[in-house]
Amino acid sequence: MGRQPQDRTDRQWALSGTLSSALKIGALVAGIAIALYSSGQDTVRPAIDVAATTLNEEIDLGTMAAEGEEDTPVLNGIDPGEYRLSATGPEPSEVSEAENAQPERLVVQIRRGDTLLDVLLGVGIPRAEAHEAVSAIASVYDPRNLRPGQEITLTLDSLASDTPSLIEANLNASAERDINLSRDSDGRFTALARKKELRRELIRAIGTVNSSLFEAGSAAGVPGAIMVDLIRAFSYDVDFQRDVHPGDSFEIVFERYRDAQGRFAKDGDILFGRLTLAQGGTKRIYRFVHRDGTADFYNENGESVRKALLKTPIDGARLSSRFGMRKHPILGYSAMHKGVDFAAPQGTPVQAAGDGIVEAAGWHGAYGNYVRIRHNSEYSTAYAHLSRIAAAVKPGAHVRQGQVLGYVGSTGRSTGPHLHYEVLRRGTAINPTSVRLPTGRKLDGQELVQFRIAKADIDLTVAAIEPTTRVARNADESAPQAQ
């Protein structure tokens, strides 16, 4: 159902002088709100706030109002007058309600089980109009792809009305694509899928460890998922409970993509990472894309950071050098203690240190819930005091490096939640740091040459980026002062 020509006549009549100037300014404000919205400056605040701010700061109201006297102003190609009227558009006598009749922008977050129709009906849009909008959107986007947490921005003629009419809708379909629903000149809904032009930028962040590397990353504004990737890359080489201490530092360079308006779209890959440990020296990792298109991290000599066994066989993001110190000492290997303990919150995932076959999975006396993995004819690793063993971990099962074997607990003879981890050589627990395991892939020949070029390029790029100690998500967000 489109707008009827009669409405347009009404509009011309309404705008031709019967409305008070208050309503005209109201319409103008509404127009600015829509224009701003379409230029995408702010997606969460209600339109009216944006309009108010803008009137003061950016728009020369005098000029705009003067133009408004003559014709309906067209801002960014949107005619604000277009949307003033609905089938029950304001009568001249309703001028006092002008304030309540301005278009409003509403950001609705999709909840589990919501359909697009539910969302539109939920804000009061009449059923027939909601159906029309959904079918227009369905021509470019399958509404069944909606996921909880996704946001849809609705511009309505008035929230105050019992039956608000939809002016425009914007759906962030994915990091690469958005869907715009608007009305054509006849008032009918049309939907467009727009491929976002994403701009890649590199962010270089540095930070100092206070309690854990993960927290240091959070304090620097580095997204958790990026920090987890960095920690995982270093987990082959670093024991995140014993090797990392307050005062150690890190540096990271990662990709961030923004849309044309500078809004955050998604994070990309880590290009470079550095960890400087008071006890352990400086470790650097470089991302390198192989000829087959796969990518991995290498140290400066072109050696893969991957090793046969993880030095931290537990989610390193959840470990701190101080966690649990008061309750139970964090032990390393000694004559008395034939393993290393990782103190971590109950339920923290425990990972297989390397590929292998499950030798034991079940209750094992003082060890409580216990898993042992055989990696080759020589080496096995064991994991004790688990609160729970993962369902797939049964004797004889193959496991991959990093696969979750179970969860940190305090079963058996244990004073508090921790992982007791052993490396066994021909059945005897040994000091893990003494294990000589073959390292991962080592680049050579043409690939090593390619790596050196890529590394030099990353080094130059990194040096050219001003480091930040506080990553801002939005381009216009000024970096807050250190707290």
Ligand SMILES: [Zn+2]
């Ligand atoms: Zn122990």
